[in-house]
Amino acid sequence: MPERIDADVCVVGAGYAGLTAARRLSQGAKSVVVLEARDRVGGRIWTQHLSDGAAVDRGGAWLGPKHDAIFGLAREVGVSTYKTWVKGAHLLVDGERTRRYTGLIPKISPLAVVTIALAQVRLDRMAKKVPLETPWTAKRAAEWDARSVAWWIERSGITAGIGRDLFEMAVRGLFTGDLNDTSFLHLLFLVRAHGSINTLFSIEGGSQENMVEGGAGSIARRVADDLGDSMRLSSPVRSITQGDDHVLVDTGALTVSARHAVVTVPPALAVDIAFDPVLPDDRLTLYRSAVAGPESKTLVVYDEPFWRADGFSGQTSQPGSACEVTLDASPATGSPGVIASFAFGAVAERFDALDPAERRRAVLDALTRRLGPRAASPVEFIETAWWAEEWTRGCSMAHLPPGILTRYGPLLREPFGRVHWAGTETSTTSHGAIDGAVRSGERAAAEILDRS
Amino acid sequence: MPERIDADVCVVGAGYAGLTAARRLSQGAKSVVVLEARDRVGGRIWTQHLSDGAAVDRGGAWLGPKHDAIFGLAREVGVSTYKTWVKGAHLLVDGERTRRYTGLIPKISPLAVVTIALAQVRLDRMAKKVPLETPWTAKRAAEWDARSVAWWIERSGITAGIGRDLFEMAVRGLFTGDLNDTSFLHLLFLVRAHGSINTLFSIEGGSQENMVEGGAGSIARRVADDLGDSMRLSSPVRSITQGDDHVLVDTGALTVSARHAVVTVPPALAVDIAFDPVLPDDRLTLYRSAVAGPESKTLVVYDEPFWRADGFSGQTSQPGSACEVTLDASPATGSPGVIASFAFGAVAERFDALDPAERRRAVLDALTRRLGPRAASPVEFIETAWWAEEWTRGCSMAHLPPGILTRYGPLLREPFGRVHWAGTETSTTSHGAIDGAVRSGERAAAEILDRS
Numbered sequence: 001m002p003e004r005i006d007a008d009v010c011v012v013g014a015g016y017a018g019l020t021a022a023r024r025l026s027q028g029a030k031s032v033v034v035l036e037a038r039d040r041v042g043g044r045i046w047t048q049h050l051s052d053g054a055a056v057d058r059g060g061a062w063l064g065p066k067h068d069a070i071f072g073l074a075r076e077v078g079v080s081t082y083k084t085w086v087k088g089a090h091l092l093v094d095g096e097r098t099r100r101y102t103g104l105i106p107k108i109s110p111l112a113v114v115t116i117a118l119a120q121v122r123l124d125r126m127a128k129k130v131p132l133e134t135p136w137t138a139k140r141a142a143e144w145d146a147r148s149v150a151w152w153i154e155r156s157g158i159t160a161g162i163g164r165d166l167f168e169m170a171v172r173g174l175f176t177g178d179l180n181d182t183s184f185l186h187l188l189f190l191v192r193a194h195g196s197i198n199t200l201f202s203i204e205g206g207s208q209e210n211m212v213e214g215g216a217g218s219i220a221r222r223v224a225d226d227l228g229d230s231m232r233l234s235s236p237v238r239s240i241t242q243g244d245d246h247v248l249v250d251t252g253a254l255t256v257s258a259r260h261a262v263v264t265v266p267p268a269l270a271v272d273i274a275f276d277p278v279l280p281d282d283r284l285t286l287y288r289s290a291v292a293g294p295e296s297k298t299l300v301v302y303d304e305p306f307w308r309a310d311g312f313s314g315q316t317s318q319p320g321s322a323c324e325v326t327l328d329a330s331p332a333t334g335s336p337g338v339i340a341s342f343a344f345g346a347v348a349e350r351f352d353a354l355d356p357a358e359r360r361r362a363v364l365d366a367l368t369r370r371l372g373p374r375a376a377s378p379v380e381f382i383e384t385a386w387w388a389e390e391w392t393r394g395c396s397m398a399h400l401p402p403g404i405l406t407r408y409g410p411l412l413r414e415p416f417g418r419v420h421w422a423g424t425e426t427s428t429t430s431h432g433a434i435d436g437a438v439r440s441g442e443r444a445a446a447e448i449l450d451r452s
Numbered sequence: 453m454p455e456r457i458d459a460d461v462c463v464v465g466a467g468y469a470g471l472t473a474a475r476r477l478s479q480g481a482k483s484v485v486v487l488e489a490r491d492r493v494g495g496r497i498w499t500q501h502l503s504d505g506a507a508v509d510r511g512g513a514w515l516g517p518k519h520d521a522i523f524g525l526a527r528e529v530g531v532s533t534y535k536t537w538v539k540g541a542h543l544l545v546d547g548e549r550t551r552r553y554t555g556l557i558p559k560i561s562p563l564a565v566v567t568i569a570l571a572q573v574r575l576d577r578m579a580k581k582v583p584l585e586t587p588w589t590a591k592r593a594a595e596w597d598a599r600s601v602a603w604w605i606e607r608s609g610i611t612a613g614i615g616r617d618l619f620e621m622a623v624r625g626l627f628t629g630d631l632n633d634t635s636f637l638h639l640l641f642l643v644r645a646h647g648s649i650n651t652l653f654s655i656e657g658g659s660q661e662n663m664v665e666g667g668a669g670s671i672a673r674r675v676a677d678d679l680g681d682s683m684r685l686s687s688p689v690r691s692i693t694q695g696d697d698h699v700l701v702d703t704g705a706l707t708v709s710a711r712h713a714v715v716t717v718p719p720a721l722a723v724d725i726a727f728d729p730v731l732p733d734d735r736l737t738l739y740r741s742a743v744a745g746p747e748s749k750t751l752v753v754y755d756e757p758f759w760r761a762d763g764f765s766g767q768t769s770q771p772g773s774a775c776e777v778t779l780d781a782s783p784a785t786g787s788p789g790v791i792a793s794f795a796f797g798a799v800a801e802r803f804d805a806l807d808p809a810e811r812r813r814a815v816l817d818a819l820t821r822r823l824g825p826r827a828a829s830p831v832e833f834i835e836t837a838w839w840a841e842e843w844t845r846g847c848s849m850a851h852l853p854p855g856i857l858t859r860y861g862p863l864l865r866e867p868f869g870r871v872h873w874a875g876t877e878t879s880t881t882s883h884g885a886i887d888g889a890v891r892s893g894e895r896a897a898a899e900i901l902d903r904s
Contacts, residue, residue, distance in 0.1 A: 065528060068520030075662070076517060078535075081527075210527070 003254045007033045007230075009448060010249040010256040012237050012273075013264035015043020016434055017422035019223040020073060020441030021262045022230065028449045033256045034227060035249060037236035037391045041224040043264075044392055045434060047215030050380060054331050055215030056299050056338055058384040060396065060434050061329060063216075064199060064207040067435030069442065070219070077222035080213040082332035084203050088311050091370050093318035094162040098370065104202060112163025119156040119167070120197050127191035132428045135189040136409040145185035145406040149175070152184045162319075169319035170201050173344045174432070175399035176293030182399045185406065193431035203315070203327070207433060213332055216434065236391070239274040240419060247418040259452065262444045264422045264437075266292060267398050267412075269391070275416075283416065286408035289401055290425060292394025294348040294387045298323075298341045298363055301380035305330045305337030307371045314339055316370045322351050322362035326370075336379065339367060352385055359383065397432040398425045413443070420444045455706045459485045459682075461900060462701040462708040464689050464725075465716035467495020468886055469874040471675040472525060472893030473714045474682065480901045485708045486679060487701065489688035489843045493676040495716075496844055497886060499667030502832060506783050507667030508751050508790055510836040512848065512886050513781060515668075516651060516659040519887030521894060522671070529674035532665040534784035536655050540763050543822050545770035546614040550822065556654055564615030571608040571619070572649050579643035584880045587641040588861040597637035597858040601627070604636045614771075621771035622653050624796045626884070627851035628745030631797075634851045637858065645883035655767070655779070659885060665784055668886065688843070691726040692871060699870040711904065714896045716874045716889075718744060719850050719864075721843070727868075735868065738860035741853055742877060744846025746800040746839045750775075750793040750815055753832035757782045757789030759823045766791055768822045774803050774814035778822075788831065791819060804837055811835065849884040850877045865895070872896045 009025050011018045014036035022032045040046070046059040063070055063081060074081060089100040092108070099106050105113055130138045138144065149171060158164045168179070174190060175182050191197050199206045212218060224231050232254065240261060241248040249256045263270060267290035271279070279287070305328060307314050314328030324347055329340035341363055343351045351359060360381055367375035386395035412426045422444040427436030461477050463470045466488035474484045492498070498511040515522055515533060526533060541552040544560070551558050557565055582590045590596065601623060610616045620631070626642060627634050643649050651658045664670060676683050684706065692713060693700040701708045715722060719742035723731070731739070757780060759766050766780030776799055781792035793815055795803045803811060812833055819827035838847035864878045874896040879888030 065524060068524060071523060071527070072517055072520060075523070075533075080532075083530075 002250070002252065005033055005254065005256050007031045007256055007258045008452070009260045009262060010035065010247065010258040011262045011264065012249065013037075013043065013423070014041040014220070014224060014231065014233075015264060015423070016045060016070070016220060016437035017424065017441040017444070018043075018262065018264040019220055019227070020438045021264065021422050021445045022227055023223050024442055024445035025448060026227065026230070028445065030448070030452075032227070032230050033258070034231050035235040035237050035251060035254070035256065036231070036233050039234045041231070041233070042217040042220040044386070044395055045216045045220060046384070047217030048382065050301065050336070052336070054336055055218065056301065056382065057216050057329065058297060058299065058382060059216075059386065061211060061216045061340070062208040063210040063212065063434065064194070064430075065205060065209050066195065067430055067433060069430070069438040070435040073223070073438055074212065074219050077219055077226070079219045079222065081210045082213060084208055084211055085305070085308065085328040085330060086203050086313055086315075088308060088313040090313050091316040092162070092166070093316070093321070093370065104198060106166070108163045108166075109159070109161070112159045112161060115156075115158045116163055116167055119158050122156075123188070123191060124196045127188045127197075130185070130188045130192045132192055134410075135185060135192070136406045138185070138188075141185060141406050144188055145183050145404075146402055147184040148180050148402055149182045149184050149187045150179040152187070153179065165319040166317065169317070169324055169344065173325060173342065174200060176295040176344045176348070176395060177291070177399040178293070178345060181401050183402045183405055186400045189405065190431055193428055193436070194433075208327065211329070211332070237273055239276065241276040242417045242419070259418065260448045261419045262422055262441075262448070263419055264441070266392060266394075266423060267425050268292065268393060277417075279416065282408055283411055286404060286411050289404045290398035292387070292392070292396070292398045293345050294352065295345075295395040296343050296348045296351060297384050297386070299329065299380070299382040300339045300341060300363065300367060300375075300378045301382070302337040302339075302374065302378050305334055306374045307337070308334075310372065312371060314371075318366065320347055321366055322359070323366040326367070341367070356383075415447065420447050454702070454704065457485055457706065457708050459483045459708055459710045460904070461712050461714060462487065462699070462710040463714045463716065464701065465489075465495065465875070466493040466672075466676060466683065466685075467716060467875070468497060468522070468672060468889035469876065469893040469896070470495075470714065470716040471672055471679070472890045473716065473874050473897045474679055475675050476894055476897035477900060478679065478682070480897065482900070482904075484679070484682050485710070486683050487687040487689050487703060487706070487708065488683070488685050491686045493683070493685070494669040494672040496838070496847055497668045497672060498836070499669030500834065502753065502788070504788070506788055507670065508753065508834065509668050509781065510749060510751065510834060511668075511838065513663055513668050513792070514660040515662040515664065515886065516646070516882075517657060517661055518647065519882055519885065521882070521890040522887040525675070525890055526664065526671050529671055529678070531671045531674065533662045534665060536660055536663055537757070537760065537780040537782060538655050538765055538767075540760060540765035542765050543768040544614070544618070545768070545773070545822065556650060558618070560615045560618075561611070561613070564611045564613060567608075567610045568615055568619055571610050574608075575640070575643060576648045579640045579648075582637070582640045582644045584644055586862075587637060587644070588858045590637070590640075593637060593858050596640060597635050597856075598854055599636040600632050600854055601634045601636050601639045602631040604639070605631065617771040618769065621769070621776055621796065625777060625794065626652060628747040628796045628800070628847060629743070629851040630745070633853050635854045635857055638852045641857065642883055645880055645888070646885075660779065663781070663784070689725055691728065693728040694869045694871070712870045712872060712900045714872045714874055714900070716893070718844060718846070718875060719877050720744065720845060729869075731868065734860055735863055738856060738863050741856045742850035744839070744844070744848070744850045745797050746804065747797075747847040748795050748800045748803060749836050749838070751781065751832070751834040752791045752793060752815065752819060752827075752830045753834070754789040754791075754826070754830050757786055758826045759789070760786070762824065764823060766823075770818065772799055773818055774811070775818040778819070793819070808835075867899065872899050
C-alpha cells in the first residue's frame with residue numbers, strides 16, 4: 001500500500017517556484033506537501049560544494065538589480081548577495097585578433113557598434129508595446145509571433161561580421177535554442193519582462209549583476225529546511241487525478257490527497273505526468289512546443305582568480321567556440337578563482353559530441369589563449385549538460401516557436417481544474433530568471449489562498 | 453542678478469523621493485537640478501554620527517521585508533542592511549505591573565487578546581476591498597471616509613483597558629495626529645498599502661524588520677554624491693512660475709529654468725511656495741488638510757546594549773508615557789547600545805511642553821524602571837521634535853481628515869501643468885514609508901520620461 005498523506009496543497013517540484021509557493025502557502029496557514037523528483041532541491045539552480053567548502057553554481061547563479069522577489073526571499077532566510085566581479089579588461093576573440101575592451105560593447109568597427117546600438121533601441125521600443133501580462137494582445141502580436149528571432153536579426157541592420165556574430169550569440173544565450181525556431185514575439189516579451197535588451201546582456205545594472213553568498217542554492221536549501229517534513233525528495237510524480245473537491249498526486253510510493261495542486265515542472269515535462277482527466281489538446285500542444293534548448297555550463301576552478309592581478313575581468317567571448325562566453329564566478333572572498341564558461345544552442349550540441357578529454361582540452365586551450373598559461377592547470381573542472389538532466393532537459397528556459405504564444409499563451413497561467421501552474425516559464429516580470437520563478441510561486445500561492 | 457541654470461528637470465526637495473527622481477531622470481539622460489532647503493539631504497531621514505563615528509537615525513530608520521524599491525536603491529549604491537535586534541523579552545508597563553512577553557501581543561487578558569486579533573482580521577478584510585491605486589473608488593469609500601479612526605476603534609470590539617490603550621497607541625503611532633480627526637478610509641488605505649495591520653506593527657516580517665548599515669541616511673548621501681553639482685543645498689524654493697514650454701523655479705538667489713519640475717515637499721509645505729498660475733482651490737484644500745502630526749523620537753545612547761545580556765529585547769511600551777514605545781536601534785556591531793524612544797500625537801505634545809531637564813528625567817526614569825539602573829546613565833541623549841523642524845513640520849507622514857481622500861485624493865499624483873508630484877504621501881505601495889518615497893520618485897521620473 002502506498003503511503004497516503006492529506007494536505008491542503010500538494011506542490012510538484014522543489015525549484016524556486018515550488019519552494020516559494022510552499023513557503024507562502026504555509027505562511028497562509030495551509031498544510032503543504034512538496035514532491036521533488038531529484039534527491040536535492042533547487043531545480044535548475046544547483047550549488048555544489050568543493051572539497052574546501054567553497055560553493056559554486058552549476059546552474060542559475062545571477063540576480064539582476066530589479067529581482068526584488070528573490071532578494072526579498074534571500075533577506076527572509078538571512079542569505080546575502082555580492083556584486084559580480086567586473087574590474088579589468090574584457091576580451092573578445094575575433095579570428096586571430098584578441099580585442100581588449102571595457103563596458104558592454106567591444107571596440108569593433110564603429111559601424112558595427114552603431115548598428116548594434118540602433119538595433120537595440122528599436123528592439124526596446126517594440127518591446128515596450130508588448131503588454132507584460134498579456135503579450136498576445138500587442139497590436140502587432142500576430143505579425144511578430146509569425147516571425148522568428150533569426151528573421152529579425154537578419155533584418156536588424158547590424159553589419160555582418162564579428163559584431164553580428166556577437167549579438168546573435170548573446171541572443172542565442174538567452175534562448176539556447178535554434179533562433180530560426182524561436183518566436184520574435186517571445187524575444188520582445190522577454191525584453192519587456194526585463195526592461196531592456198541591455199539589462200539581459202549586462203553585468204552592471206543587469207541580469208548578471210549579483211551573486212549569492214554560499215551559492216544560489218543556499219536560499220532554496222534554507223526554504224526547504226523551514227518546510228521540514230513537508231519536503232519529500234526522490235519523489236517523481238507519475239499521475240494527477242482530479243475529483244470534485246480534491247486532487248490526488250501520486251508517485252507510486254506515495255499518494256497526496258489535497259484540495260489544490262501547484263505544478264512547477266518545466267512545461268515540456270508536464271506531458272509526462274498522467275493527468276486524469278487528461279490535459280486538453282491545446283495545453284498538450286503548448287507544453288510539447290515549449291522545449292528548452294541545449295546549454296552547457298563548465299566551471300573551471302583555480303587556486304585564485306589570477307586574471308584579476310593581470311588586469312582582466314574574466315569576462316571573455318568568442319562566438320561559436322567551446323567557450324562562447326566566460327564570466328568570473330568566484331565567491332565573494334575571491335578564493336578559489338572560478339571561471340564559468342558557456343556554450344549555447346547548436347554550439348553546445350557540437351561541443352557535447354566531443355569526448356570528455358577533448359572537451360576539457362578545447363576549454364582549457366581557449367582559456368589559455370585568453371587568460372595566459374596559468375589557465376591550463378585548473379584544480380577542478382565541473383561540466384553540466386543541462387539538456388541531459390532527466391528532470392530539466394534543457395536550460396535556461398523554454399523558448400516558444402512562432403505561433404505558440406499568440407495561440408496558447410493564456411494557458412501558461414490558467415488553472416486546470418484544481419491544478420495551478422508555476423515556474424519561471426509562467427512568469428511575466430523576470431520571465432526566465434530565478435526571480436521569475438519566485439514570483440510565479442507567489443502568484444500561484446495567492447491564487448489558492450484567494451480561492452479558499 | 454540671481455544665478456540662472458537651465459536643466460531638463462528641476463527637483464524640489466532632496467528627501468528620498470526627490471533624490472530617487474533625480475537619479476532616475478539622470479539615468480534617463482535628463483539634466484537635473486535638485487533644490488533642497490536644508491543644508492543636508494535625506495528629509496525626514498536624518499542620520500547623525502556620534503563622536504565615535506557610530507551612525508544613529510534621528511528620523512526614519514526602518515525598512516520592511518517588501519520594501520523592494522529602497523532595498524534596490526541600497527544595492528545600487530552599495531549600502532547593506534541588517535535585521536533589527538529582536539531577541540529577548542519585550543516589556544509592557546500596565547499601571548503598577550510590568551509584563552514580560554514575546555511575539556506581537558502581550559499576555560494581557562485572553563479576552564483582550566482575542567478581541568484585538570478579531571479587530572485586526574476585520575480591519576485587514578476591509579482594507580483588501582480598498583483599491584491600492586484608487587482608494588476613493590472602494591465601494592464603501594464614502595462611508596469609510598466619513599468616519600474617523602477613533603470612531604472605528606471605539607466600535608472595534610476591543611475590550612477597554614490596557615489592550616485597547618495599546619492598540620490605540622499603535623495606531624496613533626502610525627498617524628501621530630488626533631485619531632478623531634483622521635479618516636478611517638486613510639487607515640484602511642494605509643493597511644492595504646502595507647498588506648496587513650500586523651505588517652505595520654511588527655519588527656519580524658514587518659515594517660521595523662531591517663535597519664541600514666551606516667544609518668538610513670547613508671543611501672541618500674551616496675545618491676546625492678552621484679548627483680554631484682546637480683545637488684544644491686540651502687536653497688529653499690520660493691516660487692514656481694509656469695510658461696507654455698517651461699517652468700521657472702526660484703529661490704531668490706537662483707532661478708532654474710526647466711521643462712518640468714518635480715515637487716517632493718510634504719503636502720502641507722507646498723502651500724508656502726508661490727505658484728504662478730496659483731494652485732487651484734481644490735489642491736489648496738487638500739494640502740492644507742494634509743498635515744502631519746507631532747511625534748518625538750529620542751535616542752538614548754549607552755556604551756553597550758546592556759539589556760540584551762539581561763534577556764531583554766529593548767522593545768518596551770507604556771501607552772501615554774514619555775516613552776510610549778522603545779526599540780533597540782543599535783548599530784549592527786552592537787556598539788554603542790541605542791534605545792529609540794517614541795511618543796506620538798497628543799502624548800508627544802504634552803511631553804514637549806516640559807522643559808528639557810524634565811523631559812530627560814521623564815525618559816530616563818521610564819527606561820530605568822523598565823531596563824534597570826544602568827539605563828539612568830546614558831552617554832548621549834538626542835531629542836528630535838519633528839514638528840518643530842521648519843522643513844518637515846510633523847512626522848512621520850500627513851494624515852487625512854475625514855472627507856478629504858474621497859474628494860481630493862486623485863489630485864495627490866495628478867500633475868499640475870509641468871509640475872509633477874512625489875513624496876511618500878503620494879505613494880500607494882508602502883504609503884508613508886521610506887520605500888513609498890523611493891517609489892514615488894521613480895513614478896514621477898517615469899511620468900516625465902514618458903512625456904518627453
